[in-house]
Amino acid sequence: MIIVKDLKKDFGDLQVLKNINCHIEKGECVVVIGPSGSGKSTFLRCLNRLEEPTAGKIFFDGNNIMDKDSDINKVRQKLSMVFQHFNLFNHLTVLDNLMLAPVKQKLMSEADAKKKAMGLLERVGLAEKADNYPAQLSGGQKQRVAIVRSLMMEPKAILFDEPTSALDPEMVGEVLDVMKVLAKEGMTMVVVTHEMGFAREVADRVLFMSDGYITEEGTPEEIFDNPQQERTKAFLSAVTQK
Amino acid sequence: MKKSTTRVLAMCLACLAVLGGMFFPVSSPAKATDVITVGTNAEFPPFEYIGNDGEPDGFDMAVIKAIGEAEGFEVKITNMEFKSLIASLSTGSLDAVIAGMTVTDERRQSVDFSDSYYTAKQCIVVPADSDVTSLADLNGKKIAVQEGTTGDLLCTPAEDNEVITDASTEVKRFKKGTDAVVTLNNGGVDAVVIDKNPAETFVANNEGKLKMIEDETSTEEYAIAVKKGDAELLEKINSGLAKIKEDGTFDKLVAEYIGGETEEEPAEDTEKLVVNVGTNAEFPPFEYMGDNGEPDGFDMAVIKAIGEAEGFEVKITNMEFKSLIASLSTGSLDAVIAGMTVTDERKQSVDFSDSYYTATQCIVVAKDSDVTSLADLNGKKIAVQEGTTGDLLCTPGEDNDVITDENTEVKRFKKGTDAIVSLNNGGVDAVVIDKNPAENFVASNSGKLKLMEDDTSTEEYAIAVKKGDTELLEKINSGLAKIKEDGTFDALVAQYIEDNTSTEKEASDNIVQEFINNLKYVFVDTNGYQLMAKGLGVTIGISICAGILGIVLGFILALMKLTETRKKRKTVMSRIAGAYIDIIRGTPSMVQLLIMFMVIFRSRYAVVAAILSFGINSGAYVAENIRAGILAVDVGQMEGGRSLGFTYGETMRYIILPQAIKNVIPALGNEMITLVKETSIVGYVAIVDLTKAGDFIVSRTYQAFLPLIAVAIVYYILVKIMTKILAVIERRLRQSDNR
Ligand SMILES: Nc1ncnc2c1ncn2[C@@H]1O[C@H](COP(=O)(O)OP(=O)(O)OP(=O)(O)O)[C@@H](O)[C@H]1O
Numbered sequence: 001m002i003i004v005k006d007l008k009k010d011f012g013d014l015q016v017l018k019n020i021n022c023h024i025e026k027g028e029c030v031v032v033i034g035p036s037g038s039g040k041s042t043f044l045r046c047l048n049r050l051e052e053p054t055a056g057k058i059f060f061d062g063n064n065i066m067d068k069d070s071d072i073n074k075v076r077q078k079l080s081m082v083f084q085h086f087n088l089f090n091h092l093t094v095l096d097n098l099m100l101a102p103v104k105q106k107l108m109s110e111a112d113a114k115k116k117a118m119g120l121l122e123r124v125g126l127a128e129k130a131d132n133y134p135a136q137l138s139g140g141q142k143q144r145v146a147i148v149r150s151l152m153m154e155p156k157a158i159l160f161d162e163p164t165s166a167l168d169p170e171m172v173g174e175v176l177d178v179m180k181v182l183a184k185e186g187m188t189m190v191v192v193t194h195e196m197g198f199a200r201e202v203a204d205r206v207l208f209m210s211d212g213y214i215t216e217e218g219t220p221e222e223i224f225d226n227p228q229q230e231r232t233k234a235f236l237s238a239v240t241q242k
Numbered sequence: 243m244k245k246s247t248t249r250v251l252a253m254c255l256a257c258l259a260v261l262g263g264m265f266f267p268v269s270s271p272a273k274a275t276d277v278i279t280v281g282t283n284a285e286f287p288p289f290e291y292i293g294n295d296g297e298p299d300g301f302d303m304a305v306i307k308a309i310g311e312a313e314g315f316e317v318k319i320t321n322m323e324f325k326s327l328i329a330s331l332s333t334g335s336l337d338a339v340i341a342g343m344t345v346t347d348e349r350r351q352s353v354d355f356s357d358s359y360y361t362a363k364q365c366i367v368v369p370a371d372s373d374v375t376s377l378a379d380l381n382g383k384k385i386a387v388q389e390g391t392t393g394d395l396l397c398t399p400a401e402d403n404e405v406i407t408d409a410s411t412e413v414k415r416f417k418k419g420t421d422a423v424v425t426l427n428n429g430g431v432d433a434v435v436i437d438k439n440p441a442e443t444f445v446a447n448n449e450g451k452l453k454m455i456e457d458e459t460s461t462e463e464y465a466i467a468v469k470k471g472d473a474e475l476l477e478k479i480n481s482g483l484a485k486i487k488e489d490g491t492f493d494k495l496v497a498e499y500i501g502g503e504t505e506e507e508p509a510e511d512t513e514k515l516v517v518n519v520g521t522n523a524e525f526p527p528f529e530y531m532g533d534n535g536e537p538d539g540f541d542m543a544v545i546k547a548i549g550e551a552e553g554f555e556v557k558i559t560n561m562e563f564k565s566l567i568a569s570l571s572t573g574s575l576d577a578v579i580a581g582m583t584v585t586d587e588r589k590q591s592v593d594f595s596d597s598y599y600t601a602t603q604c605i606v607v608a609k610d611s612d613v614t615s616l617a618d619l620n621g622k623k624i625a626v627q628e629g630t631t632g633d634l635l636c637t638p639g640e641d642n643d644v645i646t647d648e649n650t651e652v653k654r655f656k657k658g659t660d661a662i663v664s665l666n667n668g669g670v671d672a673v674v675i676d677k678n679p680a681e682n683f684v685a686s687n688s689g690k691l692k693l694m695e696d697d698t699s700t701e702e703y704a705i706a707v708k709k710g711d712t713e714l715l716e717k718i719n720s721g722l723a724k725i726k727e728d729g730t731f732d733a734l735v736a737q738y739i740e741d742n743t744s745t746e747k748e749a750s751d752n753i754v755q756e757f758i759n760n761l762k763y764v765f766v767d768t769n770g771y772q773l774m775a776k777g778l779g780v781t782i783g784i785s786i787c788a789g790i791l792g793i794v795l796g797f798i799l800a801l802m803k804l805t806e807t808r809k810k811r812k813t814v815m816s817r818i819a820g821a822y823i824d825i826i827r828g829t830p831s832m833v834q835l836l837i838m839f840m841v842i843f844r845s846r847y848a849v850v851a852a853i854l855s856f857g858i859n860s861g862a863y864v865a866e867n868i869r870a871g872i873l874a875v876d877v878g879q880m881e882g883g884r885s886l887g888f889t890y891g892e893t894m895r896y897i898i899l900p901q902a903i904k905n906v907i908p909a910l911g912n913e914m915i916t917l918v919k920e921t922s923i924v925g926y927v928a929i930v931d932l933t934k935a936g937d938f939i940v941s942r943t944y945q946a947f948l949p950l951i952a953v954a955i956v957y958y959i960l961v962k963i964m965t966k967i968l969a970v971i972e973r974r975l976r977q978s979d980n981r
Pocket residue numbers: 011014016034035036037038039040041042043
């Protein structure tokens with residue numbers, strides 16, 4: 001579904017992504033871990049070109065999205081993203097947040113969008129919040145709405161950038177539960193997270209990033225129970241010590 | 243017995259004379275009653291003086307002749323020394339003496355006096371609160387008098403003046419009593435000493451402000467003296483005097499010889515000639531409907547002044563211009579004064595008086611202009627004063643034979659000065675305007691402008707009377723000559739034509755009433771409120787247009803500048819917007835306005851220039867407000883939008899701008915309020931906005947406080963309303979912030 005070839009990204013003199021190659025299969029849930037500043041977010045944001053890659057190729061559903069001909073907006077409709085800080089539209093109600101993109105982009109009629117939105121809200125237990133503004137929701141509720149918002153687009157894959165890092169601990173579970181369900185249903189997901197428990201339980205594959213490279217990858221068992229690289233070991237022992 | 247016989251005889255004679263002496267030629271046995279010799283001393287004007295023909299003339303001469311006419315005797319005047327008069331009566335070389343002679347007990351010893359024909363009593367007119375009670379109190383003060391009158395003599399310190407002895411007493415001598423009273427009202431003098439009759443009129447006209455003190459010591463009765471015991475002649479004189487008083491002759495003579503004021507006694511009004519004057523009150527400043535609904539204007543003032551000078555009353559009738567001449571012919575009007583131009587055609591139907599006004603149009607052009615006549619102005623740009631003859635001359639129309647080119651552009655200004663400024667700026671090629679102001683303008687722009695008279699347009703205004711009514715025509719011409727001579731005419735020209743904006747305000751001593759009067763004067767009488775309303779409209783109009791332009795420009799500029807944020811580097815658009823904002827914010831809006839108007843628009847389309855200038859200025863500030871408002875929206879909002887497949891523009895439109903507006907509105911509102919207040923400088927480019935209107939009222943009324951405070955209040959209210967509207971909008975926008 002997503003193929004990354006020789007992806008490079010510089011911020012001025014700073015080489016953040018030096019050379020990234022990876023394949024993400026359809027229906028796969030890939031978790032990306034790594035030390036802070038290693039370029040996880042940058043990698044994820046390059047996948048939908050929120051960050052413009054310096055070099056390399058990215059294929060989504062068989063098309064090189066780095067091609068001049070490809071319409072990145074069309075790509076993004078099917079390659080959603082969920083942010084650490086939710087990025088809900090503050091001036092719109094929950095329902096309007098959900099309906100805005102599909103309706104304005106003429107992917108659905110208003111009625112269909114509303115029906116779909118209410119159905120999804122029901123599934124994440126937020127139906128009664130439909131007419132509230134984001135400012136009136138808790139962090140966990142906001143993130144669930146954000147996930148629903150990306151689902152509204154009926155995406156082929158969803159990118160998660162530390163979806164629970166901004167949440168109070170007691171709210172982390174409710175968001176991870178939604179993500180687990182999505183994974184079980186076969187949604188293609190790339191998740192950057194520090195939730196090792198989630199990675200171990202849900203991930204089909206774990207990528208370890210450090211210094212601009214994917215330095216180690218494997219099943220959760222391989223990475224967590226038997227890491228090969230010193231960097232990986234150091235990182236994992238630091239994380240689990242906490 | 244002999245006495246009673248002569249009395250009966252005299253009475254019979256009087257009756258006969260009245261009935262018609264022609265059929266009963268006077269054949270009295272009494273000697274020489276048909277010619278009486280009257281002595282005078284022709285050195286006491288206006289009562290007696292040597293006339294132009296070398297013969298004694300004056301009021302007294304006219305009175306005695308009128309008496310003679312009434313009584314059927316002929317009067318032979320002999321001029322001699324005053325002190326010889328009484329002696330001459332006694333010796334019989336004179337039958338009577340009329341010489342402004344005061345009746346005194348001393349003289350009664352030597353002569354018999356007729357009934358008094360004139361009471362000369364001096365009055366002191368002072369402000370109501372003055373403590374002057376007698377002539378003696380005027381010592382050392384400033385006194386206004388009518389030149390050469392008894393009052394003058396009474397007040398002037400001199401050897402034989404026993405009352406006013408203080409040499410520092412200042413006596414101001416005026417030709418006219420009214421001028422003396424005006425000076426008193428203005429505080430220029432402490433008192434006016436004047437004959438009783440006019441004094442009464444003045445005090446009545448200035449009700450409550452002036453009071454009058456009669457100077458009993460100066461009361462003098464003038465009478466005609468006859469030889470002691472000549473009862474026959476005395477009877478005749480008294481009878482004749484009674485007759486001429488009754489038939490109005492006497493009053494006419496008083497009016498003619500002694501002065502305009504004395505004839506205003508209401509008792510005599512019925513005797514006064516009433517002249518029906520027609521006008522068409524649609525030709526300001528010559529004639530227009532005054533505030534009281536009566537025709538007013540220069541012409542009305544002129545004809546009334548002529549009436550006053552000639553002792554006739556003027557009754558004004560307002561009608562259609564084209565009916566005026568017909569009404570003269572039918573006799574329903576005696577005269578017409580209506581800014582009527584003397585034409586040969588009209589001369590067929592009416593007789594015209596001497597011209598009282600010459601209206602010549604002048605062409606004012608730049609010194610180097612090659613315009614030499616009105617015809618040269620075809621297709622050019624001409625500035626005129628709205629509604630004047632110049633306007634008519636220059637406006638292409640069916641009946642305009644000179645300016646035939648439809649492309650000729652006529653700019654109408656309220657003020658001649660503005661027309662000239664436009665000419666100086668090159669906004670127009672010529673100014674066509676009345677000669678008087680034209681001369682002033684050329685003089686004050688020495689070397690830059692030149693003036694050409696348009697002789698074809700010279701118009702003489704005259705008063706029309708019914709054809710053949712030479713009597714009235716002579717009166718009018720004589721009256722016109724008089725008011726021209728005594729300065730009245732020039733004063734009226736100054737009042738009505740050269741400064742037709744001045745209106746007198748009512749005076750009052752009550753502070754509250756005075757304030758109300760003042761308010762009325764400043765805002766109502768001089769049309770201040772209309773000016774202000776128009777000015778407010780202009781201010782609002784310019785503000786709204788400039789505000790809209792500013793917001794549109796500011797929005798575009800903000801987006802141009804934001805390309806820099808998006809692309810993370812300077813772009814051509816962001817550079818242009820940056821330079822624009824930099825320049826506009828770095829220069830005064832006043833200078834921008836002047837550059838826009840004078841340099842870019844070359845002194846034309848002031849309002850457009852103002853709107854553009856303020857819009858462009860405001861755009862720079864609005865751009866920064868909007869940009870800041872957009873940048874204040876969290877970047878996550880843009881990423882959220884983009885990640886859902888929205889384009890940059892769509893994200894802006896659906897997500898960023900709706901949120902930015904909330905941030906921008908307060909700053910934008912402040913910018914709009916600033917804009918409204920900043921438009922107050924448009925007066926510099928000859929736009930009459932609210933501020934300029936206030937300024938105009940100040941220059942019209944010579945009062946600064948009321949107009950300027952009023953202007954400030956109106957601005958304040960305007961800003962207050964805007965603030966309120968802003969608060970409502972902000973509240974609406976805050977809805978999504980509710981937690
Ligand atoms: N817009 C940017 N401009 C310049 N440098 C950036 C930018 N975004 C990220 N970086 C730098 O790139 C490096 C990688 O950042 P990135 O956010 O991808 O790290 P991360 O792995 O996601 O870290 P964390 O776990 O803290 O989120 C960091 O050193 C960061 O300072």
